Amino acid sequence: MRQVVTTRNGGVEVLEVQNATNPNAGSGEVVIDVRAAGLNFADILARQGLYPDGPKKPCVMGYEVAGVVEKVGDGVDPTLLGQPVVAMTRFRGQAEKVAVGANQVFAKPGGLSFEEAAAIPVNYLTAYALLVVMGGLRKSESVLIHNAGGGVGLAALDIARHIGATTYGTASLGKHAFLRARGLDHPIDYRNQDWLPVLKQLTNDRGVELVIDPIGGAHWKKSYEALRTTGRLGVFGVSTASANGLKGKLKLVKAALQMPRFHPLGLLNKNRGVFGLNLGHMWHESEKVAEWVQAIMTGVSEGWIRPYVDKTFAFEQAGEAHSYLELRKNKGKVVLVP
Numbered sequence: 001m002r003q004v005v006t007t008r009n010g011g012v013e014v015l016e017v018q019n020a021t022n023p024n025a026g027s028g029e030v031v032i033d034v035r036a037a038g039l040n041f042a043d044i045l046a047r048q049g050l051y052p053d054g055p056k057k058p059c060v061m062g063y064e065v066a067g068v069v070e071k072v073g074d075g076v077d078p079t080l081l082g083q084p085v086v087a088m089t090r091f092r093g094q095a096e097k098v099a100v101g102a103n104q105v106f107a108k109p110g111g112l113s114f115e116e117a118a119a120i121p122v123n124y125l126t127a128y129a130l131l132v133v134m135g136g137l138r139k140s141e142s143v144l145i146h147n148a149g150g151g152v153g154l155a156a157l158d159i160a161r162h163i164g165a166t167t168y169g170t171a172s173l174g175k176h177a178f179l180r181a182r183g184l185d186h187p188i189d190y191r192n193q194d195w196l197p198v199l200k201q202l203t204n205d206r207g208v209e210l211v212i213d214p215i216g217g218a219h220w221k222k223s224y225e226a227l228r229t230t231g232r233l234g235v236f237g238v239s240t241a242s243a244n245g246l247k248g249k250l251k252l253v254k255a256a257l258q259m260p261r262f263h264p265l266g267l268l269n270k271n272r273g274v275f276g277l278n279l280g281h282m283w284h285e286s287e288k289v290a291e292w293v294q295a296i297m298t299g300v301s302e303g304w305i306r307p308y309v310d311k312t313f314a315f316e317q318a319g320e321a322h323s324y325l326e327l328r329k330n331k332g333k334v335v336l337v338p
């Protein structure tokens with residue numbers, strides 16, 4: 001089989017398509033013939049050497065796939081054979097075949113293409129955990145979605161709209177028309193102006209009840225300032241550090257130094273909350289995640305979960321796919337196909 005290998009830390013030139021032996025299904029596992037694999041910002045940070053959770057290099061990245069079950073191991077329901085599925089993979093997803101625990105595999109919704117199905121797991125589980133599970137967003141409330149035009153951003157928008165909350169979102173200006181068409185109430189250009197005064201003006205100086213922030217560093221302090229009374233800040237990424245080589249390492253150190261410290265008494269007196277989410281640290285909670293998947297798949301069948309694939313790249317174009325995200329060209333999801 002062919003797979004996309006991140007050979008070492010570096011720019012997109014370190015990505016290579018290499019041949020490898022087909023995997024076998026161990027006990028409790030299935031092997032999926034991969035038709036589409038999601039690309040995530042974590043794959044880029046891993047290539048840059050800035051992702052502490054990434055496997056040792058050389059490695060095959062990939063947290064999610066859609067495909068067809070072609071082998072089942074001991075203890076796995078044999079009727080899964082030949083079924084179209086979507087799965088969470090703990091790396092190695094960007095390959096023609098992947099072995100994965102049967103508890104991480106879910107039926108592919110019939111109305112979605114393999115590419116659309118591969119766009120669901122990471123983006124929608126992250127957004128669901130941030131907005132519903134930990135953020136407790138309610139109909140009467142408002143939410144600020146940073147990077148609203150990205151993969152997690154669009155997923156969060158679908159969920160916030162379903163809840164009925166008022167939505168604010170930061171994004172590059174070129175994505176605003178698209179975001180309005182997807183239902184975002186208030187797009188904010190954060191690249192050419194300071195977004196906080198704009199948000200304050202739009203909310204009559206009150207702020208919002210929920211902010212989800214994947215940018216990190218000093219940006220988390222600013223997002224905290226955007227909270228209304230009873231507001232919650234969900235932190236879930238440090239994309240501000242993204243860069244190759246030494247520059248990336250320095251940006252990561254800077255981001256760490258500039259992160260705010262939240263004092264419990266400050267939270268208490270301001271009626272605010274701060275929480276963090278790392279989906280990659282949920283593998284031991286597969287039952288909880290399966291329940292979230294169920295809610296998301298219900299959303300697919302009801303039509304309010306609408307995975308949006310911006311662009312599909314062949315494995316050989318993995319470098320172009322990475323650049324597409326790094327250069328902020330993507331609206332929603334980028335998917336790799338074998």
Ligand SMILES: NC(=O)c1ccc[n+]([C@@H]2O[C@H](COP(=O)([O-])OP(=O)(O)OC[C@H]3O[C@@H](n4cnc5c(N)ncnc54)[C@H](OP(=O)(O)O)[C@@H]3O)[C@@H](O)[C@H]2O)c1
Nearest residue numbers: 040041126150151152171172214236237239277278279328
């Ligand atoms: N903790 C978790 O469990 C978890 C799970 C999934 C994702 N994440 C994090 O969530 C963020 C979004 O992930 P994603 O996979 O959905 O990616 P994405 O948002 O589709 O990624 C790219 C978009 O992010 C924006 N962006 C902001 N800062 C950027 C930078 N320094 N370089 C490039 N783009 C930047 C750009 O949009 P604009 O044009 O609007 O600037 C760009 O189009 C990442 O930080 C990721 O690490 C965390």
